[in-house]
Amino acid sequence: GINCSGGTEITVTSTAGPDIIGNAITLNGAGATAGFRASVMPNSDGYVYTWSVADPDIATISATTGRNVTVTAQKMGTTTVTVKAGQFSKSITVNVTGTLTPTATGATLTGSGQNYTVKWTPNYTNNQATMTLSVSSAPANGNAKITWNISGAPGITFSGGATTVENSTSVTVVATNGGSPVVTVTNNLGYTVTITFDAVQGPSGISINGVRPY
Numbered sequence: 001g002i003n004c005s006g007g008t009e010i011t012v013t014s015t016a017g018p019d020i021i022g023n024a025i026t027l028n029g030a031g032a033t034a035g036f037r038a039s040v041m042p043n044s045d046g047y048v049y050t051w052s053v054a055d056p057d058i059a060t061i062s063a064t065t066g067r068n069v070t071v072t073a074q075k076m077g078t079t080t081v082t083v084k085a086g087q088f089s090k091s092i093t094v095n096v097t098g099t100l101t102p103t104a105t106g107a108t109l110t111g112s113g114q115n116y117t118v119k120w121t122p123n124y125t126n127n128q129a130t131m132t133l134s135v136s137s138a139p140a141n142g143n144a145k146i147t148w149n150i151s152g153a154p155g156i157t158f159s160g161g162a163t164t165v166e167n168s169t170s171v172t173v174v175a176t177n178g179g180s181p182v183v184t185v186t187n188n189l190g191y192t193v194t195i196t197f198d199a200v201q202g203p204s205g206i207s208i209n210g211v212r213p214y
Contacts, residue, residue, distance in 0.1 A: 010040050010088035015068065024093040027059070027073040029139035030189050034071045038083040038090065047085040055079035059094045076190040098189040099138045106131035109195070116195045122175045127203040133195065134170035137187045143169055145188035153179025156200060178202030 014020045017034030018027065025034055040047050044067070051069050053061050058077040062070040071081055073096040082091040102109060107120035122129030137143045148165040150158055155177025158165050165171050173183075179202075183195040 008041060010038060010083065010085050010090045012036050012038050012083060012090050012092055016070075020092060023091070024095060025071075026095045026097055027071070029096070029098040029137075030073050030075055032073045032096070032139070034094075035068065036071060036081065036083070036092065037068050038085065039067065040085050040088055047088075049083055049085045051081065051083050053079060053081050053094075058096055075188070096189070098187070098191050100135055100185065100187050100189075100191040100193050101138070102133060102135045102185065102193055102195055104131065104133055111195075114191075114193050116193065118195055118197045120173075120175075120197060120200055122201060124175075124203045127176055129175045129203075131173050132170055133173060133183065133185075135185050135187070135193070136169065137189065137191070143187065147186045148183065149185075150181050150183045153177075153181035153197075153200070155179050155202065156181045156197070175200055176203070 012020060014025065015035035015037045017032070018025050027034060038049050049065060049067050051061050051064050053059055055077070058074055058079040059081070060072050060074060061081060071094060076096050076098055078093060078095050080091050080093055082089060102116055104118055107118050110117050120131055135146060145167060146169050148158065148171050150156065150163050156173060156175045156179045157163055159172045159174055178200050180199050181197050184192055185195070186192040
């Protein structure tokens with residue numbers, strides 16, 4: 001028969017990918033993987049191991065039974081992978097991370113993390129001025145789907161008057177009037193950056209609040 005005696009605890013170790021540190025592991029971006037192996041200590045024989053994941057939108061597991069599973073990151077966030085064997089249970093926190101870094105051409109961009117500020121002095125020609133925003137993801141698979149949105153200033157949009165642009169790592173910002181727009185950009189890892197414009201002058205040299213800056 002099955003002998004489940006002699007166990008005192010269950011442990012989970014990493015067999016591939018990043019190490020498990022303090023019952024947690026970090027995977028850098030969608031598609032990153034880690035191998036987990038569960039063991040009832042000191043005697044693993046005779047136990048049936050079952051696995052579950054709290055949020056499969058963030059990470060998935062390759063199997064629900066057996067001592068070994070592969071965890072695959074799906075999008076940025078935090079979830080928990082749990083293994084049970086007999087009366088024992090062990091949970092590992094899985095953190096899926098990444099970065100999304102913006103740059104600006106024709107303007108000055110400052111900030112870090114998920115919040116940035118743009119200072120832009122437009123050079124109008126025929127009552128229109130342009131500048132460019134770009135982003136890069138780490139890992140690079142975050143660039144697979146980039147979505148941009150702009151709001152807060154009707155006179156400042158993307159090319160063609162668009163307020164949303166998808167599947168592009170760069171956008172052209174077009175000003176026909178002053179304002180203080182806010183741009184958000186999200187990648188397919190679920191990471192979002194907010195870019196806030198300081199008051200942008202209109203073609204007359206007047207800012208949105210009607211005060212001439214010079």
